[in-house]
Amino acid sequence: MIIMSKLTIYHIPVCPFCQRLEILLSLKGLRNDVNFQVIDITQPRPAWLLEKTRGTTALPVLETADGHIIKESLVIMEYLEARFPERPVAQRDPYRRAVESMLTRMEGEFCMYGYQYLMNQDSGKRNALKEGMLAHHARLNDFLLEHAPSGPFLFEAFGWAEAVYTPFFMRFWFLEYYEDFQLPDEAKYARVREWRDACIAHPAAQQVTKEEVIKLYYDYAKGAGNGALLPGRRRSSLALEPDWRTRPWPPKNKYEHSATDEELGL
Amino acid sequence: MIIMSKLTIYHIPVCPFCQRLEILLSLKGLRNDVNFQVIDITQPRPAWLLEKTRGTTALPVLETADGHIIKESLVIMEYLEARFPERPVAQRDPYRRAVESMLTRMEGEFCMYGYQYLMNQDSGKRNALKEGMLAHHARLNDFLLEHAPSGPFLFEAFGWAEAVYTPFFMRFWFLEYYEDFQLPDEAKYARVREWRDACIAHPAAQQVTKEEVIKLYYDYAKGAGNGALLPGRRRSSLALEPDWRTRPWPPKNKYEHSATDEELGL
Numbered sequence: 208m209i210i211m212s213k214l215t216i217y218h219i220p221v222c223p224f225c226q227r228l229e230i231l232l233s234l235k236g237l238r239n240d241v242n243f244q245v246i247d248i249t250q251p252r253p254a255w256l257l258e259k260t261r262g263t264t265a266l267p268v269l270e271t272a273d274g275h276i277i278k279e280s281l282v283i284m285e286y287l288e289a290r291f292p293e294r295p296v297a298q299r300d301p302y303r304r305a306v307e308s309m310l311t312r313m314e315g316e317f318c319m320y321g322y323q324y325l326m327n328q329d330s331g332k333r334n335a336l337k338e339g340m341l342a343h344h345a346r347l348n349d350f351l352l353e354h355a356p357s358g359p360f361l362f363e364a365f366g367w368a369e370a371v372y373t374p375f376f377m378r379f380w381f382l383e384y385y386e387d388f389q390l391p392d393e394a395k396y397a398r399v400r401e402w403r404d405a406c407i408a409h410p411a412a413q414q415v416t417k418e419e420v421i422k423l424y425y426d427y428a429k430g431a432g433n434g435a436l437l438p439g440r441r442r443s444s445l446a447l448e449p450d451w452r453t454r455p456w457p458p459k460n461k462y463e464h465s466a467t468d469e470e471l472g473l
Numbered sequence: 474m475i476i477m478s479k480l481t482i483y484h485i486p487v488c489p490f491c492q493r494l495e496i497l498l499s500l501k502g503l504r505n506d507v508n509f510q511v512i513d514i515t516q517p518r519p520a521w522l523l524e525k526t527r528g529t530t531a532l533p534v535l536e537t538a539d540g541h542i543i544k545e546s547l548v549i550m551e552y553l554e555a556r557f558p559e560r561p562v563a564q565r566d567p568y569r570r571a572v573e574s575m576l577t578r579m580e581g582e583f584c585m586y587g588y589q590y591l592m593n594q595d596s597g598k599r600n601a602l603k604e605g606m607l608a609h610h611a612r613l614n615d616f617l618l619e620h621a622p623s624g625p626f627l628f629e630a631f632g633w634a635e636a637v638y639t640p641f642f643m644r645f646w647f648l649e650y651y652e653d654f655q656l657p658d659e660a661k662y663a664r665v666r667e668w669r670d671a672c673i674a675h676p677a678a679q680q681v682t683k684e685e686v687i688k689l690y691y692d693y694a695k696g697a698g699n700g701a702l703l704p705g706r707r708r709s710s711l712a713l714e715p716d717w718r719t720r721p722w723p724p725k726n727k728y729e730h731s732a733t734d735e736e737l738g739l
Contacts (some may be wrong), residue, residue, distance in 0.1 A: 223593055261619065270637040289567035301555035302541055308548040353527065 223374030
């Protein structure tokens with residue numbers, strides 16, 4: 208067993224960027240060898256954490272055994288891959304690695320678009336946002352058809368690109384619930400659908416459930432990100448307590464109704 | 474000598490993302506072993522190139538000996554580094570590599586901001602843009618002070634982060650010329666200034682000159698990017714001909730005057 212008890216990751220359990228690290232470590236068989244320390248996103252960051260990060264509030268952050276701080280999920284993934292190379296997740300062949308890096312480069316816009324779509328409060332923009340989301344999926348579909356037509360994954364097994372994207376595919380359950388977004392059953396989305404479904408089903412990626420995502424992201428659906436409080440509310444839906452399992456399912460009609468703390472079981 | 478005569482990079486000579494690859498290859502002593510093929514940004518992309526890139530117009534693009542296409546300058550850099558590891562440019566130690574990756578992650582906003590500042594046409598926004606640019610430099614200064622207080626480079630020698638940033642430091646000569654932007658002689662910019670100056674002076678990074686940048690980017694300064702034509706003009710300042718050396722220096726007063734082709738020596 209590798210001694211890495213002093214490696215610490217400060218994380219928010221439902222954060223997709225944090226889940227990437229859990230997936231990567233699971234694939235390497237090292238999930239339980241890293242100290243994951245939960246940070247409550249609904250509270251101001253503690254002073255000791257801000258001191259470590261020199262003011263950065265974004266998570267995850269990794270702290271090495273000798274107190275070095277590494278920020279940015281993709282950078283932390285690379286660090287873990289380089290430091291624990293025994294069960295490689297990234298491709299080793301330079302061209303294959305370039306292919307998964309090209310796909311990884313597309314994650315930023317995909318993520319940002321999905322969150323922007325969820326946070327939209329203008330029902331007049333729903334159709335345009337839906338079309339844009341479909342276009343993002345069509346681009347991923349095209350990429351996969353070019354580089355991995357036979358599927359389901361980009362290469363032989365669930366790997367680097369899957370660790371990067373699966374947390375978004377799971378978060379985007381919130382679009383199904385709050386926006387009735389569905390990938391149409393059309394050929395131009397068939398390959399990305401196959402990929403998405405295989406990603407979501409993988410045993411290394413079961414850190415969150417649909418129910419958890421939908422309950423915790425209610426405030427995002429109402430336009431309040433990162434634990435911000437909505438008018439008239441005392442608690443954020445992203446609060447760690449009460450446990451999401453004890454809360455009722457939130458109302459779906461985000462454009463017509465604003466739920467109270469009580470309705471949300473907070 | 475490595476046989477790589479069939480490695481081709483399609484590039485625009487004054488493009489900062491393309492220059493990164495030239496710098497990296499120069500550091501590896503391989504600049505002349507790659508076939509650099511110039512693409513004229515002021516003309517529509519040729520059909521044969523669009524076929525190779527499946528419609529992507531952004532450059533640079535690398536074509537491997539067996540016809541594979543790799544896009545995105547940072548991905549191409551990683552590919553070249555992995556394929557030709559003999560004279561490493563990236564850090565090998567995982568933590569040091571993470572440090573240069575964190576700095577590299579800050580390049581996107583820095584670049585975008587500099588171009589947005591150059592392309593601004595509203596003189597009322599100049600002060601705010603200048604302040605924002607200073608804030609970007611202050612962030613880089615802070616990062617360098619944390620990780621490399623003694624300088625001039627991030628590590629012992631001009632390396633990966635320098636290959637990523639130097640093309641922007643050189644392009645941002647256009648801000649000195651068209652916006653009178655200068656880094657103030659203050660302590661909070663001293664470390665980034667030292668870094669910038671050492672980057673610009675490095676022998677591996679002499680692919681462009683200040684004169685070339687300022688002449689070719691005139692149309693950007695007037696708000697027209699990527700070879701687009703301004704009203705009343707027949708040629709873009711980014712045209713390959715006439716050679717920039719034969720052209721006069723463009724007028725600096727971008728907010729008061731629009732130069733003609735004749736004034737620009739086009």
